Amino acid sequence: MRRAQATPGDSQTERGLRELRSRIVAGHWLANTKLREVPLAESLGLSRTPLRAALLQLEQEGLLQRQGGGYIVRSFSFEDALLAIELRGVMEGTAVRMAAERRLGSKQLVPIQETIHQIDELLRDDCVDQYGELNNRFHDQLCSLAGNTFIKQEVERANRLPFAAPSAFSSSEDDLSRFRTTLIVGQQHHHALVQAISRGEGSRAEALAREHAHLSKTNIEVAYRDRAEKHGEFPQLALVSAQVG
Amino acid sequence: MRRAQATPGDSQTERGLRELRSRIVAGHWLANTKLREVPLAESLGLSRTPLRAALLQLEQEGLLQRQGGGYIVRSFSFEDALLAIELRGVMEGTAVRMAAERRLGSKQLVPIQETIHQIDELLRDDCVDQYGELNNRFHDQLCSLAGNTFIKQEVERANRLPFAAPSAFSSSEDDLSRFRTTLIVGQQHHHALVQAISRGEGSRAEALAREHAHLSKTNIEVAYRDRAEKHGEFPQLALVSAQVG
DNA sequence: CTTGCCGCTAATGTATACAAATATGTGGTA
DNA sequence: TACCACATATTTGTATACATTAGCGGCAAG
Incomplete structure (x- = not known):
């Protein structure tokens, strides 16, 4: 051995x-x-x-x-953080467009559908603890579907900054109801993404991935405001400078 | 001092x-x-x-x-090379979309228009030696217009591989007439890109940047075929493995 | 009082010696 | 003959000593 x-x-x-x-x-x-x-x-x-x-x-x-x-x-402005998330959306969008253009067989989508199913159950049972982990798995599987290590590596690069990762703000939210809404909408994006890929709808898949990233943008905006107004604690924002601009 | x-x-x-x-x-x-x-x-x-x-x-x-x-x-397959160029198109597309969405004043576009003008003269006089240099300058100015060092760095990253750079195949072509056509079409893209940015047409600018990258794809495809058939020399292809697949 | 030069100090840049680990080859045994 | 274990050599990983340079403070001159 x-x-x-x-x-x-x-x-x-x-x-x-x-x-x-x-x-x-x-x-x-x-x-x-x-x-x-x-x-x-x-x-x-x-x-x-x-x-x-x-x-x-x-x-x-x-x-x-x-x-x-x-x-x-390195110091990051708030705009930098937003841009990093935007770039993640762009990269993931490219990956899913390529996945869609590959015309994958339905068999190849089974693993990611299984992940989606698990997130469904999670939301139904309202135990959101494991959401971040499963969400990361979903995004990992997603960019693997592009079928090339090249694009996968670049997407992972885009996720490396702590405030840019898919699940960066997937927990520790003050506003629980807003957070739940975000999860539900995000999960709908997940369903739609896989559907688009399975149907070969590359442009739709790309647009969905970008919109999905915009959810993170909203999350970080809320967190940023909370930090300023309520002096809340957001470890993911530790690198983002506090002053506006 | x-x-x-x-x-x-x-x-x-x-x-x-x-x-x-x-x-x-x-x-x-x-x-x-x-x-x-x-x-x-x-x-x-x-x-x-x-x-x-x-x-x-x-x-x-x-x-x-x-x-x-x-x-x-590292070994690069031909598909890797194509994908690297595609990614450059995506990144540049993002940069120019952001530039367009910034609603730049016409003053800020003067330098890049000057570069375009110089390329125009170059093509009119049919001295294509300096094309690569000017083309690089254009692409550099282009992603600077996004107004954020973040995106600029990422675009430059995407250009780092020798076969992915904007001017990678802008010279040493066997087929002179095809090469001239490429330059003329490419320069039209340049004009259209700056126009789209100046008008705030983000989506058009993004699409143009991607299509512009596709010119490079065509170039590398021709070079790849030439190398296989005529055993031509293409230094930019030194890293790209010769076997198909 | 300001400014420019000089020398010192503390930091990074470089080379090299040594440790650890992997790959290789050889010998023995089943 | 094939396979496994052990020894050895080669290669990378690490530590440290030394060289070099940049930053800084003091001192002197204008």
């Missing part, structure tokens, strides 16, 4: 990357904070070499930004 | 990155070739540390791929 995968995500670089990423998205540093390598390496319990690999990666992910030697935590 | 920019692209890492990138896109290695760090560092005249930084960056650019520790030169 083959041994387990070599250092299965368990190297200094990987550990540092995960830990550093989670600290950044949790708002551990203010935007534009310069990260010094030596103290950071100490704090993460590794040496500068794997740390720099992690920093390089996080720059590519868009969480860090070079500034004259060294890195600073 | 301020000193020149700190290490203005002149560090071991930068040099190695440039040199390595150019070797890869030139087809210096076959696809799936494993790059060994020590001999590669020697060959580039630097040590392993900056080399690894460059390798990491090239992985993010999509030219390299991790494989069980170490990197291999």
Whole structure:
């Protein structure tokens, strides 16, 4: 039997990357904070070499930004966050259009329909805890249907920013009734998306994916307003600067 | 007076990155070739540390791929190349739609109209040497009009693969007359794009950008067929695997 | 009091030595 | 003859020492 995968995500670089990423998205540093390598390496319990690999990666992910030697935590305006979600919609729209244009057999849609079915049950029983997880699975399966690793990778790239991910604001909402409405509408989008793909309606599928992303836009707008007015806590917004503009 | 920019692209890492990138896109290695760090560092005249930084960056650019520790030169199928161009069209389409929706003043369109004018003159005088450069400038100005660094960066990402760039096949064509037709049609697209943006016709602008990318698709298809049939040389295709599929 | 230069300090950039792990080849055994 | 285990060599992962440079504060001159 083959041994387990070599250092299965368990190297200094990987550990540092995960830990550093989670600290950044949790708002551990203010935007534009310069990260010094030596103290950071100490704090993460590794040496500068794997740390720099992690920093390089996080720059590519868009969480860090070079500034004259060294890195600073990137700041995102509210408009940036909206645009990131818009871009996700565009990318997912492209993926589902391609999926529709492939004229998939009905067999290939069984797994994603199963996911949809599970979300249906979730909503019926009104236990919304697992929604985020299932929703992520749905979106993952969705862009897999495009049939090309290329587009899938790019969609995943677009989802990487914490406020841009499909399920970024799928929980911890103050306004429960508005939240339920969002879920119901979103789930209708899911049904319609798969239907459009199964019928080869590429343009409709693309438009639906974009509109689906707009639900997230509304969510983030509500969260942003709540944070400003009620000083609510939204971990997903930790990276988004508070001032308007 | 301020000193020149700190290490203005002149560090071991930068040099190695440039040199390595150019070797890869030139087809210096076959696809799936494993790059060994020590001999590669020697060959580039630097040590392993900056080399690894460059390798990491090239992985993010999509030219390299991790494989069980170490990197291999990524292989691209012909379909990958087509899809990369399609994605560029999608991204540029999003940028120009946003530009149109911003309702720009006519003043803001002066620079790009100047570029268009220069291309017009180029085509009239039938000196197509500088076309690639001007075309790149046009596309750069185009996605700048979206007014957000975010979208601009993503478009530039989509252009990074050598066969996906706007001017990838804007020269060295065998069939001169077909090439001229392509340029004329492409330039008409340019005119129409700026007109659509100036009129706030977002949907039209987006569709035009996608269709514009399809010109590149045709170009790469011709080049691919020529390579197979006439054994022509197309440096931009060095990364694209020769077998069909 | 302002401004420009100089030197210091602290940071990143680089090289290299060492550790760990994987792949390979060889020998033995069933 | 095929297959498994073990040893070895090659390669990547990590740490650290050193070089280099940018930022900064103080000092002197205008």
